[in-house]
Structures are given as C-alpha cells and as structure tokens.
Amino acid sequence: MLIAAALAAGAASASALAGTSDADIAALVAKENARVVAWRRDFHQHPELSNRELRTSGIVAEHLKRLGLEVTTGIAKTGVIAVLEGGKPGPTVALRADMDALPVAEKTDVPFRSTATATYQGETVGVMHACGHDAHTAILMGVAEILAGMRAELPGKVMFIFQPAEEGAPDGEEGGAPLMLKEGLFASTKPDALFGLHVFSTLPAGTIGYRPGAFMAGSDGLRIVVHGRQTHGARPWAGLDPIVVSAQIISALQTVVSRQVDLTENPAIVTIGTVRAGTRGNIIPEAVEMRGTIRTYDPAQRTDVLARVTRTATRIAEASGATAEVQFGATPNPVTRNDPALTLRAVPTLTRVAGEGHIREIGLQTPSEDFSYFAREVPSLFFFVGVAKPGVPANEVADNHSPLFYVDESALPVGVRALTQLTVDYLTGRMK
Ligand SMILES: [Zn+2]
Ligand SMILES: [Zn+2]
Structure with a gap:
C-alpha cells in the first residue's frame, strides 16, 4: 500500500x-x-x-x-x-x-x-x-x-x-x-x-x-588576385598597373548581375568586400588581392554566375597584359x-x-x-x-x-x- x-x-x-x-x-x-x-x-x-x-x-x-x-x-x-x-x-x-x-x-x-x-x-x-x-x-x-x-x-x-x-x-x-x-x-x-x-x-x-x-541564399567566397609588375608611380609604362586593371574588374563584375543574369527568375549578388594592394602613393604595386561574396538561389544559376565572374576577371586582366587568378571558397553554403x-x-x-x-x-x-x-x-x-x-x-x-x-x-x-x-x-x- x-x-x-x-x-x-x-x-x-x-x-x-x-x-x-x-x-x-x-x-x-x-x-x-x-x-x-x-x-x-x-x-x-x-x-x-x-x-x-x-x-x-x-x-x-x-x-x-x-x-x-x-x-x-x-x-x-x-x-x-x-x-x-x-x-x-x-x-x-x-x-x-x-x-x-x-x-x-x-x-x-x-x-x-x-x-x-x-x-x-x-x-x-x-x-x-x-x-x-x-x-x-x-x-x-x-x-x-x-x-x-x-x-x-x-x-x-x-x-x-x-x-x-x-x-x-x-x-x-x-x-x-x-x-x-x-x-x-x-x-x-x-x-x-x-x-x-x-x-x-x-x-x-x-x-x-x-x-x-x-x-x-547559397553563398560562395570569392578571391581574385590580379598580378601586374611593380614600378615607379611616375613611370607606369615601365611596369603593369594591377590597380587600374582591378578597378575595371570591379566595375565589370557588377554587370554580371545587372546585365547578364535573368533577374526575373532569381536574384543574385556579386560583392567585392576587400581590396588590398600597395604600400605608397608613388609605387605601382606588383599585385592586388580582392575578396568578395556571391549569393545565388539555384544550382544552375550559381554555376553560370561563377563562370561569368571567372571569365570577366581573367579576360579583363588579359586585355591589359596582366593575369587574374580567381578562386572560390572551399566550403560554399548551399x-x-x-x-x-x-x-x-x-x-x-x-x-x-x-x-x-x-x-x-x-x-x-x-x-x-x-x-x-x-x-x-x-x-x-x-x-x-x-x-x-x-x-x-x-x-x-x-x-x-x-x-x-x-x-x-x-x-x-x-x-x-x-x-x-x-x-x-x-x-x-x-x-x-
Ligand atoms: Zn551571422
Ligand atoms: Zn547567424
């Protein structure tokens, strides 16, 4: 009991x-x-x-x-x-x-x-x-x-x-x-x-x-390194200016979303968040490193945007005689x-x-x-x-x-x- x-x-x-x-x-x-x-x-x-x-x-x-x-x-x-x-x-x-x-x-x-x-x-x-x-x-x-x-x-x-x-x-x-x-x-x-x-x-x-x-969004980290050739800031023709090339790349990357992706299907974002280069105003540096992020909502659109970013950066660099290395982050978020x-x-x-x-x-x-x-x-x-x-x-x-x-x-x-x-x-x- x-x-x-x-x-x-x-x-x-x-x-x-x-x-x-x-x-x-x-x-x-x-x-x-x-x-x-x-x-x-x-x-x-x-x-x-x-x-x-x-x-x-x-x-x-x-x-x-x-x-x-x-x-x-x-x-x-x-x-x-x-x-x-x-x-x-x-x-x-x-x-x-x-x-x-x-x-x-x-x-x-x-x-x-x-x-x-x-x-x-x-x-x-x-x-x-x-x-x-x-x-x-x-x-x-x-x-x-x-x-x-x-x-x-x-x-x-x-x-x-x-x-x-x-x-x-x-x-x-x-x-x-x-x-x-x-x-x-x-x-x-x-x-x-x-x-x-x-x-x-x-x-x-x-x-x-x-x-x-x-x-x-799905996100991909982005790193672009533009390689030029260092020289005196007063004699740009003696080297290869990666800063001007990077400026062109940054502007052109904005056209990937605004001009090339069908925004009625899915939005996308390409952002450059850091630009690092140089030590003094009178030295054209050897290289520029940029880091950014890409946001997409669809696997096919993602593949397409990454390819366009790579093509834009490498071909613009090439047009100036420079080279651009493009890397995407190792662990993208789906x-x-x-x-x-x-x-x-x-x-x-x-x-x-x-x-x-x-x-x-x-x-x-x-x-x-x-x-x-x-x-x-x-x-x-x-x-x-x-x-x-x-x-x-x-x-x-x-x-x-x-x-x-x-x-x-x-x-x-x-x-x-x-x-x-x-x-x-x-x-x-x-x-x-
Ligand atoms: Zn957070
Ligand atoms: Zn959080």
Whole structure:
C-alpha cells in the first residue's frame, strides 16, 4: 500500500510536471525565462570566435548532462550533441543552435556588453555576439530543460545540436555544419525532422518569419588576385598597373548581375568586400588581392554566375597584359531550403506560439546559413524570430553583424516556446 501510494504520488507529480498542452508549455516557458535571459547575457558578455567556443560549449555540455541526457562533446572541435529519449516509442526530432560570435567590437550600451578581444587572422580584434548566436544557444538550453521535464510523456527522441563555427572556420581550418556531418552527426540516428531558428534584426520582437522552399541564399567566397609588375608611380609604362586593371574588374563584375543574369527568375549578388594592394602613393604595386561574396538561389544559376565572374576577371586582366587568378571558397553554403510540406505543417504551431498577426511569410533572404548542409540531409524548417526593439522602424535598426546589433529579450520566450511546441506537436502527432 505504501508502495502504491508512493507510485501514485510519483505519477501525480510527474504528470503535473509533464503536461504537454499549449498552456502547460507556455507556463513552463515563462518559468524558464529568467534562466534563459541569464544564460544569454552571460554568453553575450563572454563571446568566442568560430572553432574557439570552449567556455560556451562547456557550459552547454554541463547543463545537458545535469538534465540526464546522453551527451557527446568535441564533435567538429567544440560541438555538443545530446539525445533525450522519450518515455514512449516514436520519431526523432533534431533542434539546432549555433554558438559562435564574430570579430566585431561591440558598440551597444547594454550593461552586459562584450569587451572581449581575440586573435583573428593574425590581428587582435574585438569579439561580439553580433549575430545573436548567444540567444540561440540560451534558447535551446531552455528548450532542453523543458523537454527533459516532460520526457515520460514524449513519444520518440529529441536530438539537440549545439554547433560551432556557423560564421565560418578561420582560414585553414574546417568547421561548422559540414564538419559535424563529416564526423558522423547523423550516422547512427537520422532525424525525421530538424528545426532551427535565427534571431533577425528587421522583424519586430517576437514576430516569426518563415518561407517554404528556398529561403536563404547559397553563398560562395570569392578571391581574385590580379598580378601586374611593380614600378615607379611616375613611370607606369615601365611596369603593369594591377590597380587600374582591378578597378575595371570591379566595375565589370557588377554587370554580371545587372546585365547578364535573368533577374526575373532569381536574384543574385556579386560583392567585392576587400581590396588590398600597395604600400605608397608613388609605387605601382606588383599585385592586388580582392575578396568578395556571391549569393545565388539555384544550382544552375550559381554555376553560370561563377563562370561569368571567372571569365570577366581573367579576360579583363588579359586585355591589359596582366593575369587574374580567381578562386572560390572551399566550403560554399548551399541554399537554405525549407521542406515545403514540413513548413506548411509547422505554420499552425508557429501561429499558436507567435499569435495571429505576429507571423508572416517573408521574401528570399540574401544572408546564407550553414544550416543548409543539415537541411540537405533531413526534412527541415529554419525560421526567423524578430528581435527589433519595439518602436524602432525597420530601416533604422542595426543589422545582424553590426557593432550595434541588439536583441530585444522579449523575443527569447517566443523562441523557446516555438522550438518546444514544434517538437511536442511533431512527436505527438499533433502536427498534421
Ligand atoms: Zn551571422
Ligand atoms: Zn547567424
């Protein structure tokens, strides 16, 4: 009788804890919020660059172990994976957060602003969570805690993926989503569905933005080196001026998109972001190095744009007697493509979370995401949660990657609730 009473008491308290209704989840998210905010502020104040997320991943792993999950550390250098086994059989849902910060010196006035510095490509730089990955990591830690509390009620499994180096590994290193896959992320368990979110500067705080199919651009890094012949700045004919050739190349590259690509089919972008050459005003240098990025949304269009960029740069150089070497990055991000059927199934869940009027289908986004590598393997949905301060117009907010990037923390519980509710609805078959 004692045993029966204890069991009954246990069952009662478990079911009180383990409710999976919308109201239960909303209450659990509200209760968890203070911790999520504290984690996010702590990560914000202690940001770490790509492939260097040692402190962050240590805190994540500790938390997941404390929840009793099966935790693997050190995947793709600092990545952490945890698996939550539900109390009943069922499918597997994976959830992904990224943990890395950027070489940006913070200029916000939040009390927990970062003053961290690190060495990046040989230079000392400020480090800031200017893309909001601090929020993603804290949100997913909160989701893990809530789902772990209802594990007895959950049919199936949840895989938590805490990913390093989304912004790209430093030169000469591998990292991020492709390295996680290479190291066997989905080798033993292939999830049935994968969800991820990104905080986004130009949507109002708490508003969810989604798009079925192609969502975020594919990106290719671009490096062009124009080789000339160094000479006196007063005697250009005695050498071969790579600066003038580079100027022609930069202008001509803008015609690839504006004059050569059918913009009614897909947009594309060619940007040169750095131009490095020379030491003095009176020396024509030996070479110019330019770096840039290319964004496309379709594999055939991508191949075509890359070929046109190569042809434009090499032939313009050739016309002047110079040479141009054109290289594309070793790990291009594919287009982030949301599974259309999964997206349609998830919209009612996300609408319940955000509230009518606070969710919208949005246009193609030109940033890229290495979530796209996972989305090629598993039916996936990646969506945005707005973090703009209420009252600030979209054209005045500081973008992701800006030193003034700001996360309105009222968005955090929306993110926690969205990932929790998507997981519960998927596993319990509530997502039709
Ligand atoms: Zn970013
Ligand atoms: Zn990001």
